[in-house]
Amino acid sequence: MKSTLGSKGANLCEMTNLAIPVPPGFIISTQACIEYYTNNTLPKGLEDEIMLNLQTLENTVNKRLASQNPLLLSVRSGAPVSMPGMMDTVLNLGLNDDTVKALADTTGNERLAYDCYRRFLDMFADVVLGIDHKNFETILDSIKKQAGAAHDTELDANHLKKLTEQYKNIITEKTGQKFPKDPFTQLKMAIQAIFRSWNNERAISYRNLNNIPHNIGTAVNIQAMVYGNTGNKSASGVCFTRDPATGENQLYGEYLINAQGEDVVAGIRTPQNIATLKNTMPVIYNELESTCKAIEKHYRDMQDIEFTIENEKLYILQTRTGKRTATSAVKIAVDMVKENMIKKEDAVLRIDPNQLEQLLFPTIDPKYPTNVIAKGLPASPGAAAGKTVFSSKKAILAKERGEKVILIRSETSPEDVAGVVASQGILTAKGGMTSHAAVVARGMGKCCIAGCSKISVFEDADVFIAGDIKVHEGDTITLNGTTGEVILGEAKLTRQGISGEFKTLLEWADTIRNLGVEANADTPNDAKTALDFGAQGIGLCRTEHMFFNKERLTYVRQMILATTEDEINTALEKLQEFQKKDFYRIFEVMREKPVTIRLLDPPLHEFLPRGKEDIEKTSKEMHVSEERLKDIIQRLHESNPMLGHRGCRLGITHPAIYDMQVRAIIEAACELTKDWESGGSGKVGTEHKGGIINITTKSNKYPNIEIMVPLVADVKELIITKKRIIKTAKKVMEEKNITVPYKIGTMIEVPRAALTAGEIAKEAEFFSFGTNDLTQMGFGLSRDDAGKFLPSYIKQGIVKSDPFQTLDQKGIGELIKIAVTKGRAARKDLVIGICGEHGGEPKSIEFCHRLRLNYVSCSPYRIPIARLAAAHAALKERIMIHPQTSQSSQTPP
């Protein structure tokens, strides 16, 4: 019933049903909020209903609003989808100059009564009357100073009484009216304020950011107050049923003695670790632990729970699914399968593939020394380096300039969410592991160090001080979110492998998915990394990347600048040697797995020097006059290189280059095959493209080569290129006196190729969609130039997201669909993959799954994401087809 009761309200009801100790109360439905917005006034009859329910509540707790045994209320917002911190709450409602005295009398705790009163005045003024909270904080600070109190707990009842007087004066001053004494009036005003808070600026932007509809409204939870601030036998706290950073199966949280809940979340005092509660209140700790377990078991997921202890009695104020790091998410999901709480499929579905990026994010390389200048709480793991900024606004501006920044704040508030999004990592001086900054950062997988009390942050001066080191805006620092270390300068980063629960989860994903996952890898090292991450082959080996190292580049330039056939051939022979060695080693690493080699793609001018200095240098090095060099650069210059003389166009007009590459490939394959034969390694076999679908167990002893022709726009280009490939390959095999198998296929990256895929499939044994170029040409967008208007397009909603990151399914996807349909119609067993950058993007992967591609190919570090995303795609399809039987995650096992 979340849509009616809100998420918080529904959970409160469920807990009540489970006999969990929840303060009694009632809920105003989201419908009332929707009606409020339709008619600009509270719905008719709502007031009567509230009075009726209030009476029941009064009877239950045996206290009455506005009476001498006063009932105080907690009035909290609660949307159908959790929007933590985005909307408003009013606590201790019902107090006025009379009831505060009555509360003091009935509880025998005058301090409690005035502590509640000053909190209520502050909160009501802020939320309902719109008076800035800072006004009250200033007075609190000055009274604390007068009293010599470090914390608010050190203030006595008289201080607090004085405070309430001053608070009331401010309210009168700011509003021109007295504070509303009548608790019923207070309640009505609070409900309307909460309804209004549904459409405050930060709530709207949060909903935009999280794709939450704007018309579902919020519920209002009205409960009897319980008091964590009665004294040292009371406390308020927040706890997670498992560790949200590591996933360890143990209570994790914090609490504050003699405090109300807001104090913990806002990070006003640094709270105590939940473990210490075992010593201070052992009975309560045990009760909390077993209650938490019960709640987790019910929801079959890790919970984030708010609790209050009132005079050694435990109350649960709220439970929700806990936000967690990727590490924690993976461990919890795998553990829960082992604990028989959920199925493997549930575990797989629970991990957002995008979240895995965190696990693959770099960490600080321990091999290099670092200059640690402070240490705080390791609130969200990972590592991040960037220039310091001291406000969210600056972080956003820096992001727009393409800079990487670390956001430094004394403490963060919900207003900072956009700033956190724009930053690489967050460092706060105040707040604990459950502070706003920590929770938000963990949710986004950003590195965060919180409560770093060793530093002093001067936000207005754009500087922080750690010991005697001043760090100014724009200085670079590195955060180690795993250890809490703040490092001056940019530290060396390294990447992690896959092990433990992560490995298990991906293996489960592998058993579920239909789509093969291969890697874009250009070197033997890339190939090894790809295998480590679980690649089933190389879907794209870009041969030109082998040319860019200095020694090789010299030969490429020699070839381009050559004036005679002999010079060209000498340069090509050199390049061939390099390429052959590379291919040999890549084939050796990949063994039986397919290696798809794309022949030279970029235009020749990319290999020539740019800029005056580089031209001068090259002229000297190559013994070519500057004039001639400039002339050649001029002649090779293109107005639109993206649509220029490259790919197979170059192969057709300069066939010697492709001949050389094919020779290198086939020579390497022949030599490796011979070496395998003589070495007698029995491990080689054949695995076809498309991984899981097409595995055959035929055994042979050859590398698995696929030669891919780039930029084909017309089948005739492929026919001509293929003829030469076959001719060269045959010649090499004759020379080497051995036959090796290989396939010839093509990139589909020019729109025309997609449109004429039927013809092309007759000549190609495989297709690989180059979605980068297909997007550039199909969308008419140059990736190098689109930055001039794409951000504005995204802002205006013309495109949902950067089409170079997430495949444009409607337009470019349509081209892919056409090509798949025509291609498969012409060649039934056509192997089809995708090797553009979309191959590692979950939404695009789902699209590839639906189109029944054989595999996706992506950068090695995105392989795990692709494996999981492919499993998600398969599971989502099962759920679509068999909603009852497959939606196992919806019913207990």
Next chain:
Amino acid sequence: MKSTLGSKGANLCEMTNLAIPVPPGFIISTQACIEYYTNNTLPKGLEDEIMLNLQTLENTVNKRLASQNPLLLSVRSGAPVSMPGMMDTVLNLGLNDDTVKALADTTGNERLAYDCYRRFLDMFADVVLGIDHKNFETILDSIKKQAGAAHDTELDANHLKKLTEQYKNIITEKTGQKFPKDPFTQLKMAIQAIFRSWNNERAISYRNLNNIPHNIGTAVNIQAMVYGNTGNKSASGVCFTRDPATGENQLYGEYLINAQGEDVVAGIRTPQNIATLKNTMPVIYNELESTCKAIEKHYRDMQDIEFTIENEKLYILQTRTGKRTATSAVKIAVDMVKENMIKKEDAVLRIDPNQLEQLLFPTIDPKYPTNVIAKGLPASPGAAAGKTVFSSKKAILAKERGEKVILIRSETSPEDVAGVVASQGILTAKGGMTSHAAVVARGMGKCCIAGCSKISVFEDADVFIAGDIKVHEGDTITLNGTTGEVILGEAKLTRQGISGEFKTLLEWADTIRNLGVEANADTPNDAKTALDFGAQGIGLCRTEHMFFNKERLTYVRQMILATTEDEINTALEKLQEFQKKDFYRIFEVMREKPVTIRLLDPPLHEFLPRGKEDIEKTSKEMHVSEERLKDIIQRLHESNPMLGHRGCRLGITHPAIYDMQVRAIIEAACELTKDWESGGSGKVGTEHKGGIINITTKSNKYPNIEIMVPLVADVKELIITKKRIIKTAKKVMEEKNITVPYKIGTMIEVPRAALTAGEIAKEAEFFSFGTNDLTQMGFGLSRDDAGKFLPSYIKQGIVKSDPFQTLDQKGIGELIKIAVTKGRAARKDLVIGICGEHGGEPKSIEFCHRLRLNYVSCSPYRIPIARLAAAHAALKERIMIHPQTSQSSQTPP
């Protein structure tokens, strides 16, 4: 039966049936040639069949081969498709030292006998034995010198006898064998030589050029010789049934007294005009005239006829459809309709739309003085200017360098065809109106001056002399093909309008076509020209072209370089004034006809200076520092401007520009409407897009405005732009207190737009395919760069023709098809046109017709071509659907 008998042979048979005096003979079928190529030898039984037919022939003419009453044979090639001059012929076959005497005896004309013998020896040696004709020419020249003879006719029998002896010696010398005496051997050898000539180099390249299949073979026509060289009562000639240059309905041609046909065609002596035959042989002239009329009537088209007069008896040797200039073609077609020979549809179909280009070609502007240095025969009309070249090879090389050249030759031969193709015009010193150069040039619509005996051409020295003026290679001359004047330097050219038969033909085309024809026109002048050529509207008015004049460019640059809103607005206001004036005048010219205005399309950097000097100059003029100017140029620079920040992308990020343009359009429309109202001109009405299909006769008083948004890739771009257009238009109309109608539509030029045309059509009232950009993006070809490989692609047959000239129907056409289908499904009455350069190309127009586009839009000078091509498309479709009833041109009326 052309495929079996060849074109020449079939016509000879038909003429025989019509009782036209044709020398008797028989034909060896093309089948024999095909078998000859299959088996590399003459088909079995062919020899027997030849002997049998030869006997019949001998009986008919009462002469015998190799007898004392010798029969001589004409052995001529004749392919199913006319390939003039490409294959070989042997005349006077049957002569040897014995039969030549017999011929002299029986005819009593020794000179005739030896004239035939020397011709035969020369021709047989050249064609059958492969001995260069020049060897014989040299001897002929030296004998002529000895004899003091200017022409071969002045040589007597003894001279010729001596000549034959020397000829035989050369043959023995060159072949090491005696000349084959036996006439039967001669015949067999000649037949094989003719079969071989089917695959000589120039025949193959001619077939490639004209898309004639290579496997259809040639027939061989064997006829009894008739002699035009018996003396002054004999002659050979060529005539056209109507004037091939002007189309006048009168005999046109040339003849040579005492000559064989080859003399006329080769241009060895300058022949006499056919009209003079009326005086010299009035009876024969009348017979020739009536025979020609009969043949023309039979074939229902102008004929090119070869004839021989042997002792005052007329023989017709060949008839074929005559090649003609476009002017002539149009006049003949229209005249023949008037003469009831053909139907209007036939007339329309007979004119190749591409040929019309000639009629629209520039001619020499009589208003300017010219330096005429010589005058020759006006062999092919029009005007052309270019640098002189003196060989076909040089003409081809110059063409490849992009230069315009005039080919100068003493006389041309079939080897020069490629040189003629590469040249703007041809000038020859020798040869008449039916010489090789004249015929080929007329066929191609190239300007040609032939027989310009006033000049001396020194081909080896690359120079010609006209009087005392020396013209060297590379000097520029202009040819006036209509008057025969050779002009030194580049003359002023002008363009012709449409009148007379041309006008009539186009009006017939208009009644046949379904496709509307509009113009790409950017100025009021363009608009006027477009109307003169019959445009039904403006399909593309490129507003940016209005910005490139110096004064306006300054304001565009001011806008781009502005630092304040005020500066931008000041510049925009200025530009708006200019644009408003332009629009007002264009609307005024076009009246009720649609004017489709494309909002600004190119990226801003196109308006900035390029190159050091231009930047310096602009910096001074605009009072902007060079640094700042360079900085802005740098910031606006794009790697791939084709895919860059332009079109509606610019409109969306810089909305003030489009606002300005819309304001200019609507203000102009409001003001003109008011002016019309007050002026009371009643001529205005409304005509909808698509011309003929959609004409409605609703009458109102507004210009017919269509605002077109360029470079839309996603419907949301159109939605946003449309909203602003409507807002601005509304505001202007409120200010002007008048409402004017207008439509909003979009270019479809990004592949994605075509793929998502269904969505876009919901927002667009019309589509216009920008096939230039659609080709660039869909094919992945940059028009500016494709020159680097496209020529090689065309040569290798990867693409048939430049896809920027002829629409790529398979690929880009598929995108258009998708867009038309989706667009019309979403909006039934969607008006669809095409405004890329393909809009004026006949094949592409046919494609547009088949897809049921409403109109094509092309440059004003291509409008007549488009009108005719659209009619062709409609007629071809009728023939496809009703082949019997529509193919009226195949049966006599």
